[in-house]
Amino acid sequence: MGKTFAEKVLSLKSGTDAKAGDIVMARPDFVMSHDNSAAIARHFKKIGLEKVAIPERIVIILDHVVPPSTVEYAENHKFIREFVRSQGIKNFFDINHGICHQVFIEEGFALPGSLVLGSDSHTTSYGAVGAFSAGIGRTEMASIWATGELWMRVPRTIKIIIKGELPPGVYAKDVILHIIGTIGADGATYRAVEFTGPVVEKFSIASRITLANMAAEMGAKAGYVPPDSKTLEYVKERAKDNFKPVYSDPDAEYEKVLEFDVTGLEPQVAAPHTVDNVKPVSQVEGLEFHQGLIGTCTNGRVEDLEVAARILKGRKVHPNVRLLVFAASWKQYIEALKKGYIQTLAEAGAVIMNPGCGPCLGAHEGVIASGERALSTSNRNFKGRMGSKEGEIYLASPATVAASSIVGKITNPRNFL
Amino acid sequence: MKLKGKVIKYGDDINTDVIFPGRYTYKNLSPEEMASHAMEDLDPEFKNKVQPGDIIFAGKNFGMGSSREQAVLALKYAGISAIVAKSFARIYYRNCINAGLPAIELPEAVEAVKEGDQVEIDLERGEVKTPAGVFSFPPFPEKVREILQAGGLIPYTRKKLGLP
Numbered sequence: 001m002g003k004t005f006a007e008k009v010l011s012l013k014s015g016t017d018a019k020a021g022d023i024v025m026a027r028p029d030f031v032m033s034h035d036n037s038a039a040i041a042r043h044f045k046k047i048g049l050e051k052v053a054i055p056e057r058i059v060i061i062l063d064h065v066v067p068p069s070t071v072e073y074a075e076n077h078k079f080i081r082e083f084v085r086s087q088g089i090k091n092f093f094d095i096n097h098g099i100c101h102q103v104f105i106e107e108g109f110a111l112p113g114s115l116v117l118g119s120d121s122h123t124t125s126y127g128a129v130g131a132f133s134a135g136i137g138r139t140e141m142a143s144i145w146a147t148g149e150l151w152m153r154v155p156r157t158i159k160i161i162i163k164g165e166l167p168p169g170v171y172a173k174d175v176i177l178h179i180i181g182t183i184g185a186d187g188a189t190y191r192a193v194e195f196t197g198p199v200v201e202k203f204s205i206a207s208r209i210t211l212a213n214m215a216a217e218m219g220a221k222a223g224y225v226p227p228d229s230k231t232l233e234y235v236k237e238r239a240k241d242n243f244k245p246v247y248s249d250p251d252a253e254y255e256k257v258l259e260f261d262v263t264g265l266e267p268q269v270a271a272p273h274t275v276d277n278v279k280p281v282s283q284v285e286g287l288e289f290h291q292g293l294i295g296t297c298t299n300g301r302v303e304d305l306e307v308a309a310r311i312l313k314g315r316k317v318h319p320n321v322r323l324l325v326f327a328a329s330w331k332q333y334i335e336a337l338k339k340g341y342i343q344t345l346a347e348a349g350a351v352i353m354n355p356g357c358g359p360c361l362g363a364h365e366g367v368i369a370s371g372e373r374a375l376s377t378s379n380r381n382f383k384g385r386m387g388s389k390e391g392e393i394y395l396a397s398p399a400t401v402a403a404s405s406i407v408g409k410i411t412n413p414r415n416f417l
Numbered sequence: 418m419k420l421k422g423k424v425i426k427y428g429d430d431i432n433t434d435v436i437f438p439g440r441y442t443y444k445n446l447s448p449e450e451m452a453s454h455a456m457e458d459l460d461p462e463f464k465n466k467v468q469p470g471d472i473i474f475a476g477k478n479f480g481m482g483s484s485r486e487q488a489v490l491a492l493k494y495a496g497i498s499a500i501v502a503k504s505f506a507r508i509y510y511r512n513c514i515n516a517g518l519p520a521i522e523l524p525e526a527v528e529a530v531k532e533g534d535q536v537e538i539d540l541e542r543g544e545v546k547t548p549a550g551v552f553s554f555p556p557f558p559e560k561v562r563e564i565l566q567a568g569g570l571i572p573y574t575r576k577k578l579g580l581p
Contacts, residue, residue, distance in 0.1 A: 072445075137484055363439065
């Protein structure tokens, strides 16, 4: 019997012949942490070591509350900068780089066939370029800093085949929302998810990141898109290490194989307060909202800003809506600036913010008030996540958020394309 | 290891934002402060009713959402000695083990108990004793047992590195 991608990578990284269900001690190629690195450092100090064991494998990216909005957050960043310096950690990205997941991929730390562990639930994103990447906790990260390894359960794998013809106005975000709505927020708990099929093959790296990013929202340990020529083209100029793509064997054992045909799919919206409460846009059309958000690690790349700019060009954001725009990284931001998308969005009345996590997790920069409704391209709509717990968050694609921001009500972007 | 306490019961899909709200995650809080915010957005009465040793029984996908460990630590510091759920979100399950807080998947036991019941868990035997009967669960894999026995991943790592 052949092996899945997950079984192969975890076998390689643990020096064992691992199969689904086994518990192995695995050594990640890189580990990623962000503003929570200070908390991790405090856990690390409790272990009693002076120096981290693997400084060259640690990547730290400040993105959650950037620039800091309170003295407490500023102190947190200061502590991390001092820690990074004293530990000789070279792979440090200060507040002028962007959201950790985008920066990690852009800087070439996410590589086909590699194992990455990150202290953030959306670490699943790196599967977009063929890495096995999973979110872990802070204590676990401290333990890896000390030993270079961590216990891992080898997951079973669900294969998702996406086929059909994507209608205009329907994007990777709609596809993944539709999948999550179908299989549920716990539909892939502790599983690896492989995204394959002709639609995935046609997707850009940016769109694949949207898929892998949101694998976390169906409970998955890792999301994975088999690397192809597009992937290799993308990673070859930025790779920070040697790599070798890993693929599932043709006779690998999958727990489930699910097929989704996206022909005729409507734009999708996740209604409060869970990501799997997904409806076609026609069922929520006309609902007024107060704040739009285009950006985040899910949908803050150039192609997302491009479609938003295309829709908003020569139009105005509705007076009842505040539209906030955050690129996912400095690189994405600068490219969108050069292409004129940022100017178009600003002229339409959008509030342009610096790349970072922004209000997605409710820490700063545009939280919502009680009774307010947000329409966001982010990945989570839990109660209270974006500010007041008496607020509501709807999730949608950048096109849906852009078009809806013109009308002031949730609308189908098709009417504006 | 035997754990004894009363049942505090919750439903399905309890997420980390209601167990420990995001607005506190980047604050450096003491264990007491963390405990005081536990379940704040779901059950404001939690902090008044919880007693040391109490055991949470919850529905499916408990701890879905963020990887924040405070969502485990806040419950542990509030006195919770174990969590029994129909199922756990992956990172939450890991965070429980790594904090030395037993996390047990046992849907039948969750169905059987009600709020306030006195229950007992025997980790070695893999048993949950409830007023409605005894329910068994498979023992933890060896590595997980070692981590729980050491009191969590940090003490386990210290032991592994030969640190005092």
